[in-house]
Amino acid sequence: MTEPLIELKGVSKSFGSHKVLDNVDLTIYRGEALGIIGPSGTGKSTILRVMAGLLAPDEGEIYVQGVRRDGLIEDAGQPVGIGMVFQQAALFDSLTVEENVGFLLYQNSKLPRSRIRDLVKEKLEMVGLPSISDLYPAELSGGMRKRVSFARAIMSNPDNPSEGPEVLLYDEPTAGLDPIASTVIEDLIRYLQCLNGVCSTYAVVxxxxxxxxxxxxxxxxxxxxxxxxxxxxxxxxxTENPLIKQFMSGSVQGPIQVVG
Structure with a gap:
């Protein structure tokens, strides 16, 4: 393996009395495509949010390119940019596509609006959605909203390229999509990994x-x-692992407990 970019060591996280993550060790290496799978409610989305710095663990340590992170992502800078693509796209309904994709630059940069519009257009072309900047999320299909969220996740400030995302974290990127729309999203994930200057490393739930x-x-x-x-x-x-065999076959018989 190459250089570790994100390392979780002994990470635990509880919500009330429910322990969602229990002493998890996990490493994402530079340039790899990591899949995180498992039954619903087993901590997959939680582990992404911990990696992204949106949730702090109750126990354990998190290292980003060898630097320990204490607290949340906004508490201190980190050496590697991390982008997050949420399961439901998480777009602002009252903002246009352009305003959604360029949101962080409009809020946190000194770039002129014309420059931000050009950057938004560039990112939308990367995800195969030219000429939709003036539309609102409600006017888009589910697959289009997913791709807009990808464009937002890879947006970076050209004046501070080191702040751009090097790692992308995808939470159920094909959930709720038909097989054809899912294929478009899957191809896009791989395309962005191979694209120079974008994110070469990712984890997908x-x-x-x-x-x-x-x-x-x-x-x-x-x-x-x-x-x-x-x-x-x-x-x-x-594999003959009974957990994996049950999960991949979708059987209700096996060591994984079926809720309800």
């Missing part, structure tokens, strides 16, 4: 078999707040 096969190289399986298995995509289809 998913339940969808096609997304596992088409976007991940290495996988970790979370269950009951712990990493229960890890390996390559090819290994997951051949």
């Amino acid at each position: 998913t339940h969808q078999d096609s997304t596992i096969r088409r976007t991940a190289d290495r996988l970790i399986f979370l269950y009951e707040g712990r990493v229960q298995w890890q390996g390559t995509v090819s290994e997951i289809y051949n």
Whole structure:
């Protein structure tokens, strides 16, 4: 493996009496595509938010390119930019696509509006959505909203390129999409990884078999707040691990408890 970009060591997180993450160790390496899979409610989205610095762990340590992070992302700068793509796109309904994609630059930079518009246009072209800047989220399909959220996640300030995202964290990027729209999103994830000057490293949370096969190289399986298995995509289809076999087959019979 190459250089570790994000490391979680002994990370635990609880919400009330419910322990969502339990002593998790996890590493994302530079240039890799990591898939995080497992049943619903086992801490997959929580682990992304901890990595992104949106949630602080109750226990454990987080290192970003070897530098320990204390607190949340806004508490101190970090050596690697981290972008987050949320499951429901999380766009502002009252803002246009241009205002959504350029939101951080409009709020936090001194760039003129004309320059921000050009940057927004560039990012929208990268995700295959030219000429929609003036539309509102309600006017877009689910797949288009996902792609707009990708454009927002890869936006960076050319005056401070070191602040741009080097790692992207995708939370269920194909959830709720039909198979064709899912393929578009999966191709886009790989395209952005290969694009010079954009994010070469990412982690993706998913339940969808096609997304596992088409976007991940290495996988970790979370269950009951712990990493229960890890390996390559090819290994997951051949392992005798009973948790993996039940999960991948969708069987209600096995060690994974079926709620309800």
